[in-house]
Amino acid sequence: MKKIKDGSRSRAFAGSRLWSRRFIVAWGMTVLIAGSLAGCGGDTPATNSGSNDQDSMEAVELQVFAANSLEKAMPEVQGLYTEKTGVTFADTQFKASGDLIEQMRAGAQVDALITASTGTMDDAVEAGLVDDDTRFDMFVNDLVIAKAEGSDVEIDSLEDLANIDGKVAIGDAVTVPAGKYANQALFTIGLYTGAAGDDGEYAPEFADRVALADKVGTAAKYVSTGDAVIGFVYSSDIFRYDGIEQAFVCPEDSHRPIVYPGAVSSTSEHAKAAADFLDFCMNDAGAQKIWAKYGFELAE
Secondary structure, eight states: OHHHHHHHHHHHHHHHHHHHHHHHHHHHHHHHHHHHHHHTSTTSOTTHHHHHHHHHSOOOEEOEEEEGGGTTHHHHHHHHHHHHHOOEEOOOEEEOHHHHHHHHHTTOOOSEEEOSSHHHHHHHHHTTOBOGGGOEEEEEEOEEEEEETTOOOOOSSGGGGGGOOSOEEEEOTTTOHHHHHHHHHHHTTTSBSOTTSSSSOBOHHHHTTEEEESSHHHHHHHHHHTSSSEEEEEHHHHHHSTTEEEEEEOOGGGSOOEEEEEEEBTTOSOHHHHHHHHHHHHHOHHHHHHHHHTTOEEOO
């Protein structure tokens, strides 16, 4: 009997130890599960993991090539876009449209291109530099003759240019669309021999008064500093350069329509982001106010 009692007591003791272990394991699992559930609760949002993953992703930085006349308005629009989306921009290149095309031909990495003429964008398309399916007209502009602020020069018609005493600043038509448009206007009054604006010569009595500029901004600078009496610029340039004012608006039928096309580069590594930015430029109310402030009209 003693042996049976001892054995029973031994089995009972062993059984109690077994249940104790089971209790400890069960209790530990309960604590672990409760801790896990707490981690998913209100104090630590479940989205934290995804947010951290997103934060660790490489941020998109776009490289934009834009016509020189966009130099003042574009940075403000880009700043607004960064504020709203987090997308940033590399050092945007503002140059004559033809020079931008040449940089792209040479291998410059670009995400979006905006030129100041359909012709230069046509060149980009033909060279395979942009995706033609993404191309659309963004802005329109006017060709104006600028004079120094406070100048007493008066111009009532294009014909008055023949009697201007002093230099006339004109962009080099080879690379500067504004210069090409200016030459088209000069063709209508016999001071340039090519209707296209880049296929002729200035009339002898006018040629020595032409001050060629490497970009429309330089033409504006020549006028503001007195190196030229007047100069051909865009209406938007009157808003972005100090020291000049509008003297005359060239008739629309004196030159081809001034249109700024935009497109996504065919080699862009951020094609969707670039397309989204171009869309923002056209459709965001804040962006539209900025363009209007600098004299740009949206293309219809």
